[in-house]
Structures are given as C-alpha cells and as structure tokens.
Amino acid sequence: MTDTPTVEPTKADSLSMRDNRTGREYDIPITDGTIRAADLRQIGVKGEPGLATYDPGFVNTASCRSAITFIDGDLGILEYRGYPIEQLAEQSTFLEVAYLLLHGELPTQAQLDEWVLSITYHTFIHENLKQFIEGFRYDAHPMGMLMATVSALSTFYPAASKIDDPENRMLQITRLIAKMPTLGAFAYRHQQGKPYVYPDNSLSYTANFLAMLFKMSEPTYQADERLVHALEVLFILHADHEQNCSTNAVRSIGSSQVDPYSAVAGGIAALYGPLHGGANEAVLAMLKRIGTTEDIPDFIAGVKDGKEKLMGFGHRVYKNYDPRAKIIKKACDDVFEVTGVNPLLKIAQELEKIALEDEYFVKRKLYPNVDFYSGLIYEALQFPAEMFTVLFAIGRTPGWLAQWSELVQDKEQKIARPKQVYTGIRSRDFVPMSER
Numbered sequence: 001m002t003d004t005p006t007v008e009p010t011k012a013d014s015l016s017m018r019d020n021r022t023g024r025e026y027d028i029p030i031t032d033g034t035i036r037a038a039d040l041r042q043i044g045v046k047g048e049p050g051l052a053t054y055d056p057g058f059v060n061t062a063s064c065r066s067a068i069t070f071i072d073g074d075l076g077i078l079e080y081r082g083y084p085i086e087q088l089a090e091q092s093t094f095l096e097v098a099y100l101l102l103h104g105e106l107p108t109q110a111q112l113d114e115w116v117l118s119i120t121y122h123t124f125i126h127e128n129l130k131q132f133i134e135g136f137r138y139d140a141h142p143m144g145m146l147m148a149t150v151s152a153l154s155t156f157y158p159a160a161s162k163i164d165d166p167e168n169r170m171l172q173i174t175r176l177i178a179k180m181p182t183l184g185a186f187a188y189r190h191q192q193g194k195p196y197v198y199p200d201n202s203l204s205y206t207a208n209f210l211a212m213l214f215k216m217s218e219p220t221y222q223a224d225e226r227l228v229h230a231l232e233v234l235f236i237l238h239a240d241h242e243q244n245c246s247t248n249a250v251r252s253i254g255s256s257q258v259d260p261y262s263a264v265a266g267g268i269a270a271l272y273g274p275l276h277g278g279a280n281e282a283v284l285a286m287l288k289r290i291g292t293t294e295d296i297p298d299f300i301a302g303v304k305d306g307k308e309k310l311m312g313f314g315h316r317v318y319k320n321y322d323p324r325a326k327i328i329k330k331a332c333d334d335v336f337e338v339t340g341v342n343p344l345l346k347i348a349q350e351l352e353k354i355a356l357e358d359e360y361f362v363k364r365k366l367y368p369n370v371d372f373y374s375g376l377i378y379e380a381l382q383f384p385a386e387m388f389t390v391l392f393a394i395g396r397t398p399g400w401l402a403q404w405s406e407l408v409q410d411k412e413q414k415i416a417r418p419k420q421v422y423t424g425i426r427s428r429d430f431v432p433m434s435e436r
C-alpha cells in the first residue's frame with residue numbers, strides 16, 4: 001500500500017476506481033481485458049494489507065497468458081492453436097493434434113513421420129514398472145494405478161528434472177505421451193488378472209492401445225477400424241481444454257519447477273474426481289440407476305430439488321452446447337453401427353430432451369458436456385467404467401504437457417501461491433493440557 005494516492009489522468013484502456021473508505025481514486029491499466037491483481041495492492045487503508053480479489057475456484061481470474069487453446073463458452077467454440085475442434089476431429093489424427101498443441105503449428109509430412117516414429121520408439125516401459133503395478137491389489141482402480149505409475153516415471157528418468165533444457169523437455173514429453181497407453185493398458189490388465197501385453201509398434205497409437213488392452217492368444221490383434229477411429233476422435237476431443245481443474249493442477253505443481261512426470265501425476269489426481277474427468281463414469285452409473293425412460297421425470301424432479309446433479313450436464317465455461325458433446329453424439333452412431341446400440345442411449349437421449357426444455361436447466365444454461373455421451377461409447381467399446389477416466393487422461397496428456405511447456409518458458413510465471421482471507425483466531429497463548 002502507498003500513502004500517496006495514485007491519481008493519473010484517465011486513459012482509454014484503464015479502470016478508474018474510488019476507494020470509499022479513503023476517498024482516494026486509482027487508475028488501473030487494462031490489458032487484454034484484464035487488470036493485474038497486483039495493481040490492486042496499492043489500494044488500501046493505512047495499517048492494513050492492500051486490496052486483493054477473493055475468487056474461490058478461479059471463477060474470474062486469469063492465471064496465465066496462453067496461446068494453446070481458445071474457448072468461447074457462450075458460442076460453444078473450441079479451437080486448438082486456432083483450428084476448430086470440428087475440423088481437427090474430422091481430418092486429423094491424435095498424434096498430429098498432439099504435435100500441433102506442443103509446437104503451435106501442424107506438422108509437415110516429414111515432421112509428422114519423425115514425431116510418430118519417436119513416439120512409437122518410446123512405448124515400452126521399464127520392467128521394474130511392471131513389477132510395481134503387480135504390487136497393487138487385484139481390485140485397484142486403474143486411475144489410481146495410472147497416477148502412481150506416472151509419478152514413478154520421474155524416478156526412472158531423473159534427468160527429467162532438467163526442465164530448462166528444451167531438448168530434454170521434448171524427450172520427456174515424447175516419453176510420457178508414448179507410455180501413457182502402455183501404463184493405462186497394464187493397469188487394466190492387472191485389474192482383469194490378465195497377462196500384460198507389450199506394445200506392438202507396427203500398429204498406430206490407438207490401435208496399439210486397443211491391442212494392449214484386449215489381445216489374448218491371437219498373434220496380432222486387429223481392432224475394427226471404425227472403432228479405432230472413434231477412439232482416436234475421442235482422444236482428439238479431450239486433448240486440451242485450457243485452464244481446467246487438472247491443467248491448473250499441472251501448472252500449479254509445475255510452477256515449483258518439478259519434473260513433468262510429477263506435475264502430470266498431479267493432473268491425473270485432479271482428473272480422477274467426479275466433477276472433472278470422473279463425470280462420465282458417474283453418468284453411466286446415473287443412467288443405469290434411472291433404468292427406464294418412465295423413471296426420468298422422477299429423477300429430474302430430484303435434481304431440481306437439489307437431491308443430486310444431472311451428471312454430464314453443465315460446465316464452468318460452456319453456457320451453450322459443449323462442441324465436443326455434439327461430435328461425440330455423432331460418433332455414437334458410428335460405434336453403435338459396429339457394436340449394436342447401447343440400451344442406455346435411449347435414456348440419455350430422452351433425459352437430454354427433457355432437460356433442454358425444462359426451465360431449471362434452461363435458466364441456468366445447463367447443456368450436455370463432453371461426458372454425457374462419451375461413457376456410452378466407451379461402454380460399447382467394452383471398457384469397464386473405471387477405465388473411462390484413464391481414457392480421458394491419455395487424451396489429455398499432450399494438452400497437459402503443452403501447457404506445462406508453455407509455463408516453464410513463460411518469464412512472467414512465478415511459483416503458484418494464492419492469497420487467503422484469514423478467518424481464524426489470532427495470537428492466543430498456548431493452553432496446557434491440564435487447563436483445557
């Protein structure tokens with residue numbers, strides 16, 4: 001706080017503020033539609049800390065400048081590096097999108113070939129990591145196993161801590177994107193009590209993942225191309241989503257300059273929760289619990305009474321139909337053509353129809369989000385519900401790493417350390433046990 005008022009002539013790109021406690025006026029610069037929270041510190045009353053903002057859940061606080069993903073929640077727009085998600089889902093591959101997120105531009109054919117080759121080269125995991133997975137209980141949640149094994153990777157690659165070396169950063173990024181399907185598949189096989197299947201580097205990223213999950217005694221596992229494509233699209237849709245809960249976790253942990261495996265393990269932990277990546281698992285449980293379309297009105301009434309949430313609906317940013325949900329809804333048709341229709345689809349469609357017309361949801365701008373239909377596809381692809389969030393994590397890894405890489409190169413970034421509004425008791429004397 002300063003004692004002298006900082007009154008300056010009002011500029012066009014500034015915010016004039018008057019502190020009614022002191023009568024002082026302040027002129028705060030506006031840049032890119034934001035004011036700097038640190039500029040508010042000068043506003044204050046003598047003897048008290050300067051003004052701060054109180055923003056639980058970062059509802060209206062930008063924590064970084066980022067050039068990776070753009071979202072317009074009101075219009076339902078999502079772009080990676082300026083390319084609309086609809087075009088990428090239709091025309092690109094997951095590894096091409098990963099390259100785009102990391103490098104900012106689409107690769108040339110030669111760059112893509114090299115990138116795919118280096119990812120393929122790193123798909124195997126250290127045998128000790130396999131033993132580490134074996135140590136989990138037979139019924140361990142695969143997301144818990146994934147979180148722990150990604151974290152353990154930092155011990156296998158101690159050089160990953162050299163985060164200032166760009167070449168070293170790219171090596172760790174390549175390794176992690178390459179190993180995520182292997183770790184996810186091994187976690188699944190462990191839970192199933194089935195032997196681990198090593199990567200088949202003659203297959204594509206997604207086809208190899210399916211082979212590691214489902215291959216038994218056949219020499220080569222041939223997944224239906226339409227199913228491989230559907231999963232590839234789902235990975236693309238999940239690849240990044242700007243400053244969501246898990247990405248914020250990755251950035252927050254990464255701001256301490258720890259290695260990327262540890263930072264991403266934190267992102268996986270955040271994604272695990274039912275309000276974030278765990279929502280599609282919760283959607284499926286909800287649809288099963290509702291059981292029949294006749295029971296939907298009772299369920300909706302319960303939601304409106306605040307008894308529970310309509311999982312897969314609502315979003316912090318989208319106040320319109322989530323563009324990813326639209327693409328997934330379409331992908332459902334392609335998948336069900338191969339697998340047969342999931343009977344829960346009818347309940348989901350009817351639920352959506354009712355909710356989109358109901359005043360409660362309309363007023364609050366609650367629309368289906370990415371998780372509303374994705375669980376139905378995953379189930380049709382034979383994934384058990386616990387694997388859904390693992391699939392989300394594999395898809396989101398390039399986004400987490402692109403955001404981490406941007407963070408460590410951003411000279412403006414500092415170690416994350418929010419303020420608090422202290423509401424507890426101050427300065428009292430310790431009370432001995434006998435006097436309590």
Ligand code: CMC
Pocket residue numbers: 241244274275276277279303308309310311312313314315316317364366369370371
């Ligand atoms: N069902 C019923 N009511 C809801 C729902 C819902 N799914 N979502 C929000 N609301 C209500 C909420 O009760 C509140 O009502 P009121 O104004 O009367 O208090 C109002 O809508 C605003 O909700 P909010 O909780 O302030 O919104 P938020 O931005 O803090 O939360 C959300 C966003 C995604 C956590 C929330 O919508 C939710 O819990 N949805 C269900 C879980 C879900 O589907 N999560 C997946 C999100 S998309 C995948 C991802 O990016 O991770």
